[in-house]
Amino acid sequence: MLNRHPEYQYLDLLNQVLEHGDRRIDRTGVGALSIFGAMTRFDLGAGAPLLTTKRVFWKTAVKEMLWFLTGDTNIQALLKQNVRIWSDWPLARYRKETGEDVSQEVFERRVVEDDAFAQKWGDLGPVYGKQWRRWQGPDGREHDQIAGVIDALRTNPSSRRILFHAWNVADIDRMALPPCHMVYQFHVSKGRLSCMLLQRSVDLLLGCPFNWIATVALQTMIAQQCDLEPGDFVWVGGDVHLYLNHLEQARLQLTRAPRPFPKLILKRRAENIDDYRIEDFEVEGYDPHPHIAAEVAV
Structure with a gap:
């Protein structure tokens, strides 16, 4: 049991939703099977949680994360x-x-x-990037939450307040989609930076694999900027669901055995958090099963 591949945490979730999910009509009208409350943990020293039971187009996820960091919407x-x-x-x-x-x-x-x-x-309205880099307070001042996190990690790494989030209640109705990955909290121990992501709504087949590798990319960048090593990536899901048009794809994925996780590597040290480019990232040793296609529910 101790040697069980960490990807089984994801596969177990797929199976749990398929077997025990509550069938419901959702915002998209597609319908979904849903469970509430899940948690996974990955030691990044042992590899990045880039799924191997299907190919995940990790560059797309990292490009999206870099776009969030620009503050663009x-x-x-x-x-x-x-x-x-x-x-x-x-x-x-x-x-x-x-x-x-x-x-x-x-x-x-x-x-x-x-x-x-x-x-x-x-x-898209005031979505992630706006809230992360230009959260507007009631006095009109803008707050750069990412800069605040990096400053806190450098100056007060034992703080329990090192986090940022995107659930700005006043802006929700102006967003194309309210934030799903909501709260990112950071913790430093023995020179390692761990990150916990709280995600209120989780498209388990399509969204979750992207969210995981994107967050690990962010964690790795911030760790480098703060002279720390990446530690654990902890993920907490709220409403974890499979859309009804994803069920066969999930069952197919469950027939596949995980392969070794790859390493996510930064090829250079950027000057600051805004200086990273997609060319700075490399995934080493990624040998996944074939891609599984599925439609996004809008």
């Missing part, structure tokens, strides 16, 4: 990097408000090529 910058994971929400809004049944390809091309169109239709 418009999908234009993402689309220019061929990251399309946020297109569904502004596209749905465009179709609803204009009545034009435009294809995703045409919509994305217009966002990339037409700055005025992008400004009107590509913005």
Whole structure:
């Protein structure tokens, strides 16, 4: 039991939702099986929790994390990097408000090529990046939560208040999607930086694997900036669900045996948290099973 592959934490969750999930109609109308409350823990010294029972396109997840860190909230910058994971929400809004049944390809091309169109239709509202880097207080002052975390880790690493979050109640109704990965808390012990992510809503098949490797990328960057080694990554899920159109894919994934976790490596030390680029990241020893395709529920 002690040598059980850590990826079984994920596979056990898949099985638990399939076997015991509460069937319900959700916001998307697709329907889901849902459980409440889950926790996993990974020692990053033993490898990054990049799933091996299916291929996870980790560069897309890391590009998204780097985009969050810029404070940007418009999908234009993402689309220019061929990251399309946020297109569904502004596209749905465009179709609803204009009545034009435009294809995703045409919509994305217009966002990339037409700055005025992008400004009107590509913005997601005050989502993650805005809250992380430019949280606006009642006095109008903006607060850079990421800078605050790094400063606290450098100056007061034993503090129990080293965290940031995105659930700004006053801004929720202006967001394309309220934050799912909400609270990131950090802990230092024996020169190692651990991170705990609280995620209120978890698309277990598609979203969760992205959230895990993206958070590990963030944890690794912050650790480097604070002269620490990455420690444990702890994940806590609230509403953990499988959409009804993902059940067969989950069952397929459960037939596969995990392979060794890879290492996530930073190839250089960036000057600051804003200086990282996707080219700075390398995944070493990743040998996953084939990708499993599934549709995003919007």
